[in-house]
Amino acid sequence: MPSSASGTARLRCVSLCAALSCCIAGGSPAAPAGVYGLVVGIDGYEHLNPLNGAVNDARDVRDALEGMAARDVRLLLDGEATREAVFRNWEELARMAGAGDVLVFHFAGHGGRQVATLRDGHEAKDNMFLLAGFRNAGEGALQRIVDNEIGHMLASEEEATVVFVADSCFAGGMVRSMDDRLRGGVRAAGVHLADADDAVSERVRALGEVDESRLGRVIWIYGQDENKVTQEIPIDGQVRGALSHVFSRALRGEADADGDGSLDVRELKRFVNRGVSRLTERRQRPHVNAGSGDLSIRLDTRGAAGAGGVDVPALRIHYPDARPPVGLEGTTEVRDARLADLLYSGMDRKLVYRTGDTVAEFDADDAARELSLKLQGAVDKWRLLEMLAGLASSDDPQVDLAGGDGVYTGGEQVEFRILSASDRTALLFNLAYDGTVQVLSGSGGIRLRAGRPLNFRARVQEPFGADHLVAITTGDASPALLGTILEADGTRQGAELARALAATLDGAAFGANWVGLFTSSGGDGE
Numbered sequence: 001m002p003s004s005a006s007g008t009a010r011l012r013c014v015s016l017c018a019a020l021s022c023c024i025a026g027g028s029p030a031a032p033a034g035v036y037g038l039v040v041g042i043d044g045y046e047h048l049n050p051l052n053g054a055v056n057d058a059r060d061v062r063d064a065l066e067g068m069a070a071r072d073v074r075l076l077l078d079g080e081a082t083r084e085a086v087f088r089n090w091e092e093l094a095r096m097a098g099a100g101d102v103l104v105f106h107f108a109g110h111g112g113r114q115v116a117t118l119r120d121g122h123e124a125k126d127n128m129f130l131l132a133g134f135r136n137a138g139e140g141a142l143q144r145i146v147d148n149e150i151g152h153m154l155a156s157e158e159e160a161t162v163v164f165v166a167d168s169c170f171a172g173g174m175v176r177s178m179d180d181r182l183r184g185g186v187r188a189a190g191v192h193l194a195d196a197d198d199a200v201s202e203r204v205r206a207l208g209e210v211d212e213s214r215l216g217r218v219i220w221i222y223g224q225d226e227n228k229v230t231q232e233i234p235i236d237g238q239v240r241g242a243l244s245h246v247f248s249r250a251l252r253g254e255a256d257a258d259g260d261g262s263l264d265v266r267e268l269k270r271f272v273n274r275g276v277s278r279l280t281e282r283r284q285r286p287h288v289n290a291g292s293g294d295l296s297i298r299l300d301t302r303g304a305a306g307a308g309g310v311d312v313p314a315l316r317i318h319y320p321d322a323r324p325p326v327g328l329e330g331t332t333e334v335r336d337a338r339l340a341d342l343l344y345s346g347m348d349r350k351l352v353y354r355t356g357d358t359v360a361e362f363d364a365d366d367a368a369r370e371l372s373l374k375l376q377g378a379v380d381k382w383r384l385l386e387m388l389a390g391l392a393s394s395d396d397p398q399v400d401l402a403g404g405d406g407v408y409t410g411g412e413q414v415e416f417r418i419l420s421a422s423d424r425t426a427l428l429f430n431l432a433y434d435g436t437v438q439v440l441s442g443s444g445g446i447r448l449r450a451g452r453p454l455n456f457r458a459r460v461q462e463p464f465g466a467d468h469l470v471a472i473t474t475g476d477a478s479p480a481l482l483g484t485i486l487e488a489d490g491t492r493q494g495a496e497l498a499r500a501l502a503a504t505l506d507g508a509a510f511g512a513n514w515v516g517l518f519t520s521s522g523g524d525g526e
Contacts, residue, residue, distance in 0.1 A: 034101040035070040036093045036160075037062070040086065042109035044078040047135040051185040052338060053232040053239035054108035057167050060240070060248045061106045068251070072096060079132045081109075083143055086131070090153060097160035105153065106165035108241060110134075112144070112191035113170040126204065127170040130189055137194040144191075144200060151210035154218055161217050167241035169230040174283065176407050176518060178356025181320055182343050184232035184239060216291035219265070221247075221272055224284050231283060234339045234354050237316065242284055246275035257394075265290050274395040274513075278385075281355045281516050282405040312498045313386045315341040315379065322346025324375050325368035330383050330495060342379065351378050351465075357518060359466035360433040377435030377492025384431070384494035385468065385514065391502060392472075392512035396421055397448060399471050399515045402455070407518045412460045414517060416469055420448040424473040424511065427485055431514075433465030435492040439485055440469075445477055464519040472501075473511040480504050 041058025043051045055077055065073045074089045090105060097103040110130040129150070131143040154162045169188045221243065224230050235245045249255070255263050255271035269288035276286045317331040318340035334340050343352040349371070351360040360378045362371055397420035408414055418426065425445045430438040448454060474481065484504045488497040 034097065035065060035068055035104070036097050036101065037065045037070055037073040037104040037106065038076070038086070038089050038093055039065070039073060039104075039106045039165075040076045040081045040108065041106075042078055042081055042130075042132050044132060045110065045130070045189075046079075046133050047140060048110055048130065048189045049185070051109065051187065051232060053185060053241055054167070054187070056238050057108040057241045057244035058106065060244055061104075061108075061165060064248050064251045065104065081131050082133065083131055083145065086145065094157050094160075097157065099159040101160040102163060103157055103160045104163045104165055105150075108167040108187075108244060110187055110189040111168040111170040112189045114191045114193050126201075128191065129166070129168060130191070134189075136192050141193055141195065141198060142200055146200060146204045148204055148207060148210055151215070152207050155210055155214035164218065164220055165244075165247075167230065167244045169224055169228075174229060174231075176283065176357060176405070178231075179343070179350070179352045179358055180356075181337055181345070182340065182352050182354060182356045184234070184338060184356075187230045187232065187241070219268070219288075219290040221268075221286050221288045224286070228284075231280070231355070233280065234316070234341060235279065237339055239338050242276045242279040243272070243286065246272055246279070249275065265293055270395065278389055281353065281357055283355055285405075312380075312383045312495045313390075315382060315386070317342045317344060317379075319343075320345055324372060326372045328376055328379050330379060342382065344375065351375065353382070353466070357466060357516075358520075359518075361463070361465055362434075363463075373492065374434040377494065378433060379435075380492065380494030380498075381431045381435035381468070384435075384498045385470075387498040387502070388470070388472075388512045388514075391505065393509040394511040395513045396511035397424065397426060397471055397473055397513055399469060399513045401515055401517065405516075405518075407520050408460045409519070410460055410462065410464065410521050413457055414460060415455060415457045416515070418448065418454040418471055419452075420450060420473060420511075422450045424448045424475060425477045426454075427472045427478075427482055429470055429485055429489075431468045431470060431494070433463055433467060435494045437485070437488040437491055437494070437497060439489040445482060448473065460517075460519045462521075464521055467517045467519070468514045469517065470512070470514040474508070478504075481510075 039058045039062045041055040043053070043055045045051070058075060058077060062073055062075050072093060074093065076085055076089070093103060107129050112128050112130050114126045114128065127147040128144045131145070133140050134143040135141060150164065154164055167187065230241065232239050232241060235242070250263065250268065250271050255267050257267050257270070265288060272286050272288055276284050312330060314330050314332050316334045316339060317328065318334050318337045320337065320343065323346055324344060331342070337343060341354045344350070345352070349362040349364060350358050353359045360374075362374055366374065397418050400417045402415040402417055420426070426448050427445050428440040430440060432438060446454065472481070481501075481504055484500045485497070487500070
């Protein structure tokens, strides 16, 4: 656990998420033991901006724990989550848990950060979790739990394995600016305490620094850079936090890549990184950490859930004003923008993704038929990416932008980097903002060598929006796969390409990964 400027061991400004459906133990997985959980989710804040997905996250975690036959799970929602209730329930559960058991504490809600000058003149930075009744003055100011209090809670349980689960953040900005029409909740609130030396601050000072050696049996996930915020986004028709959702899937066995009935740190890291990055278009870049590399999570179910059929998924779309000239195939209209995968504004001819990114801007001079074709192509592009995420057996190779995940401006040079963990043949193609497929890998694919990055440069030019560089890898060259992709070259037939890829691959192991290049004429990223 990293230390703050004051020297006290702190939790970083991240969405921390770790959840258990089983026993965590060092070395070889053991039989599942007792699981206990304290699960907190707060949407309804009395004095802060409300959230929309924290209660959903808490219920997801509760359901996951109960699905693993947890012995006792306490759920505190909204106003039930007072400081007294949190500490009392934790202490009761800690007394029940014993050697070999698992004790989970989950928090979903607002976080905050206070920088204050204390009586001795020392400046301290306190990261904290804000409870339903929190306010910056009066008795409400006590409705917070400071990060090193959490650290001492984790360290105080000496027999059971303790897992801290949080989907929150303390402060910061965004990787890219976003369209306000799809702006979900942001899980960070401004903290400006009127009294920096209240009872909570005094307790924090009395507790002192957490001995990190006592945190050796903890797995946690850092879901975001220290100075970036965590957004809520629509997932499966409800507002959620990406980390909580990905972990609920992991606990159903989807992250168990080798099918041995347990999750090691490596499996967890790959699954979380891929899942959260894809759901948020890399606005969140999680990091999995553990007190020991030998820790693993024992599951009751084995193997990843199957991808099911090959139907191209339909996406939820919201129209805030004028509709497109014709109906869009593969979409379902929703009236609540917070639940939409896509938003299309006919007034400004923009298509916005669920993360708030403008992914396509259509020319005002486009006739109705041309606009309809481009818009359908853009929708089918996102359907294709959703399907690839479900079909791929791995996320190899790694595909990145050397300059980061912000917004690039017209004329700017960008550098792509592709890295594979093993010798693979890669087929590369670009999906333009309007879904046009542009094959880049030539007639025979590109041979990637293990650990040797492939770098190439491109220059940003119109039309602006979001392009996606896609890499599909197989062990050896696949003429059938190459032929399928070449047939789509120059077309906007993303849905047809998705079906053709599913038929061509037909259960074969392959890797797929991509990176979005977000562009604008003048730059609006942060």
